[in-house]
Amino acid sequence: MKTISKADMRTLFFVAIIALFAPLILNPFPTESGWAQFNAGYPDLMQRFAIYGILAIGFNILFGLTGYLSFGHAAFLGVGSYSAVWMFKLLSMNIIPALILSVIVAGLFSLLIGFISLRRSGIYFSILTLAFAQMSFALAYSVLTPLTNGETGLQITLNDPRIFAAENISGNLPVTSLFGLEMRDTWTMQLGAWDFQFNIGYYICAIFLLLAFYISIRIFRSPFGMMLRAIKTNQTRLNFTGINTRPYTLAAFVISGMYAGLAGGLMASMDPLAGAERMQWTASGEIVLMTILGGTGTLLGPVMGAGFIKYFENIFSKINDTVLHGWFSWMPDGLENVIVWILHLFTGKGWHLTLGIMFMMIVIFLPGGLMEGISRIGKWWKHRNAKNNNTSHTSSTPAE
Amino acid sequence: MGILTVQNVNKSFGGLKALHNVNLDIEEGKIHAIIGPNGAGKSTLLNCFVGKLTPDTGTVMFDGHSLLGIKPHQINQLGVSRVFQTPEIFSELTVWENTLIPCFAKRDGAFTLNALSRVSDNKDMAEKAEQMLVDVDLIDKKDMLASSMSRGDKRRLEMAMCLSQKPKLLLLDEPTAGMARADTESTIELLKSIQKKLKITMAIIEHDMSVVFSLAQKISVLAQGTVIVEDVPEKIKGHPKVKEAYLGEAQV
Ligand SMILES: Nc1ncnc2c1ncn2[C@@H]1O[C@H](COP(=O)(O)OP(=O)(O)OP(=O)(O)O)[C@@H](O)[C@H]1O
Ligand SMILES: [Mg+2]
Numbered sequence: 007m008k009t010i011s012k013a014d015m016r017t018l019f020f021v022a023i024i025a026l027f028a029p030l031i032l033n034p035f036p037t038e039s040g041w042a043q044f045n046a047g048y049p050d051l052m053q054r055f056a057i058y059g060i061l062a063i064g065f066n067i068l069f070g071l072t073g074y075l076s077f078g079h080a081a082f083l084g085v086g087s088y089s090a091v092w093m094f095k096l097l098s099m100n101i102i103p104a105l106i107l108s109v110i111v112a113g114l115f116s117l118l119i120g121f122i123s124l125r126r127s128g129i130y131f132s133i134l135t136l137a138f139a140q141m142s143f144a145l146a147y148s149v150l151t152p153l154t155n156g157e158t159g160l161q162i163t164l165n166d167p168r169i170f171a172a173e174n175i176s177g178n179l180p181v182t183s184l185f186g187l188e189m190r191d192t193w194t195m196q197l198g199a200w201d202f203q204f205n206i207g208y209y210i211c212a213i214f215l216l217l218a219f220y221i222s223i224r225i226f227r228s229p230f231g232m233m234l235r236a237i238k239t240n241q242t243r244l245n246f247t248g249i250n251t252r253p254y255t256l257a258a259f260v261i262s263g264m265y266a267g268l269a270g271g272l273m274a275s276m277d278p279l280a281g282a283e284r285m286q287w288t289a290s291g292e293i294v295l296m297t298i299l300g301g302t303g304t305l306l307g308p309v310m311g312a313g314f315i316k317y318f319e320n321i322f323s324k325i326n327d328t329v330l331h332g333w334f335s336w337m338p339d340g341l342e343n344v345i346v347w348i349l350h351l352f353t354g355k356g357w358h359l360t361l362g363i364m365f366m367m368i369v370i371f372l373p374g375g376l377m378e379g380i381s382r383i384g385k386w387w388k389h390r391n392a393k394n395n396n397t398s399h400t401s402s403t404p405a406e
Numbered sequence: 407m408g409i410l411t412v413q414n415v416n417k418s419f420g421g422l423k424a425l426h427n428v429n430l431d432i433e434e435g436k437i438h439a440i441i442g443p444n445g446a447g448k449s450t451l452l453n454c455f456v457g458k459l460t461p462d463t464g465t466v467m468f469d470g471h472s473l474l475g476i477k478p479h480q481i482n483q484l485g486v487s488r489v490f491q492t493p494e495i496f497s498e499l500t501v502w503e504n505t506l507i508p509c510f511a512k513r514d515g516a517f518t519l520n521a522l523s524r525v526s527d528n529k530d531m532a533e534k535a536e537q538m539l540v541d542v543d544l545i546d547k548k549d550m551l552a553s554s555m556s557r558g559d560k561r562r563l564e565m566a567m568c569l570s571q572k573p574k575l576l577l578l579d580e581p582t583a584g585m586a587r588a589d590t591e592s593t594i595e596l597l598k599s600i601q602k603k604l605k606i607t608m609a610i611i612e613h614d615m616s617v618v619f620s621l622a623q624k625i626s627v628l629a630q631g632t633v634i635v636e637d638v639p640e641k642i643k644g645h646p647k648v649k650e651a652y653l654g655e656a657q658v
Binding site: 231232243 | 456477478479482483487488494495496497498499503506507508510511512514515516517518519520521522523524525526528567571
């Protein structure tokens with residue numbers, strides 16, 4: 007039996023192609039050119055695209071389908087990271103046990119938080135999740151230091167037991183791997199003025215992204231997904247139709263918590279450390295922004311939102327005053343300083359201002375997020391083509 | 407004894423006594439109308455049947471189960487469906503999905519983690535939903551968003567949603583309000599044929615007396631929270647107490 011429809015297959019295939027060729031697609035500018043800083047095709051950033059994509063896809067299963075806005079999802083991300091690092095410390099540097107534990111622990115943790123928070127809906131639910139996440143953050147930062155190593159963050163050391171790992175004789179910290187395939191391994195392809203980097207870690211993340219995306223498609227199209235969407239539009243009717251909504255919302259909450267756990271585990275697999283700040287409310291807020299920016303409740307939107315935010319975060323935050331002066335050095339000095347002073351507010355550390363403005367623009371003009379933008383362009387294109395066809399028809403018939 | 411028996415139900419909102427010692431007995435397989443002037447407590451009474459409200463005192467028994475203290479979804483699973491006074495539908499979903507959901511709820515119960523099959527793979531559910539939409543004459547609108555329909559269509563959709571569950575008891579709160587005359591006629595016909603075919607017991611609240619008299623086999627008249635008369639339709643017409651209750655209201 008076919009598990010997903012043709013149209014969904016095409017979307018999945020499209021995402022797979024993009025993911026496969028991302029190192030090429032995201033590196034359009036020659037390495038030595040001034041534009042190279044706008045390239046995004048380096049391992050670290052691509053890994054983040056995929057990981058935050060997974061996070062947003064999972065968040066969308068809760069928020070996009072049921073409408074329950076969790077403001078504490080970063081807690082599950084953090085829990086996932088801590089679990090993974092502990093596996094690296096205790097068992098071995100293989101990422102598989104680490105990821106499995108991340109997902110399980112995040113799942114259990116979200117079961118607990120969801121069970122309590124879902125007794126309320128609307129703003130009260132959001133506040134409850136926020137409170138839980140901030141509590142987790144505070145605990146990780148102070149009381150739970152033996153588990154989390156507090157402020158410093160949890161790291162691997164040479165003295166860790168790592169009972170399944172071969173004895174380390176090199177004296178260097180071990181690196182994360184998948185049965186010997188090291189996450190940091192990168193093959194650089196030089197093509198003329200371009201350098202393209204193909205990184206193992208990124209491709210592992212991309213595979214998980216595809217898997218996450220596939221599962222999300224299945225959920226969206228299933229009776230379970232339909233019930234979740236029904237919860238968003240009219241919970242009363244659903245209750246009077248014989249559905250107990252609580253276990254549905256709880257299941258959605260736990261599934262999205264497990265997605266976040268996987269994302270956290272992958273984060274630690276790419277760079278084996280975990281800090282409490284990963285659980286802070288700003289991190290939770292970022293997940294919400296990504297989903298809304300891309301298009302809440304759509305399949306592809308959250309992934310695009312995640313990519314969009316991570317890209318601009320990276321690019322804008324790298325543009326510091328020196329770079330700005332470099333760009334505008336051809337201007338008269340006074341004018342140059344004024345322009346740099348203005349742009350300074352929006353770049354480097356001030357990039358959040360840019361993000362804020364972009365977010366407002368999108369929410370005001372494209373309430374459906376980037377996906378709505380795309381579908382509008384698609385409609386406009388069809389409309390234009392239809393018109394062109396019409397005019398060519400009329401012009402082919404003699405006017406008089 | 408009927409399928410639904412209500413005994414000595416009282417319900418107050420603050421100082422307002424909305425229901426006062428209400429007794430009601432709905433016989434299986436019959437259409438029972440509850441009429442009365444605005445604010446008489448008709449909707450409040452239905453709310454006490456479906457778990458939206460709990461009476462202060464009294465008992466509500468359905469098919470051997472007490473309906474008090476259990477959740478709305480449990481009441482529905484016992485076989486009670488309700489059409490509300492203001493349509494309660496899934497406005498952001500399509501008409502098609504609106505009809506599918508009750509079918510799945512009927513088959514899968516209060517909760518099933520059915521996340522692996524596709525909605526479209528469930529052919530039996532699709533057949534049921536389609537049949538229901540044909541019956542209420544909404545099949546042409548199946549891909550429409552429910553929110554974009556007229557009030558009358560929303561009502562018929564809601565009726566279809568309830569009927570697709572084949573309830574034992576169907577509660578209808580002013581099912582023809584906001585409908586054009588032709589739609590009202592077809593709704594009456596639909597309810598009649600359903601009742602004949604499936605023997606669903608119905609309790610219907612209605613202001614339109616022509617609807618009441620063409621459907622009901624028994625009528626209870628509610629005024630100021632109490633049942634003042636309960637009888638067959640012929641006896642209700644021209645009953646002095648009813649006239650009194652309706653003074654200045656619709657002609658009986
Ligand atoms: N939740 C509530 N809180 C307070 N008062 C209420 C509530 N629900 C109903 N009432 C009051 O109870 C009385 C009965 O209301 P109800 O809605 O049952 O009347 P009704 O017979 O259905 O009238 P209508 O024909 O206008 O629908 C009214 O006076 C109403 O204002
Ligand atoms: Mg009413």
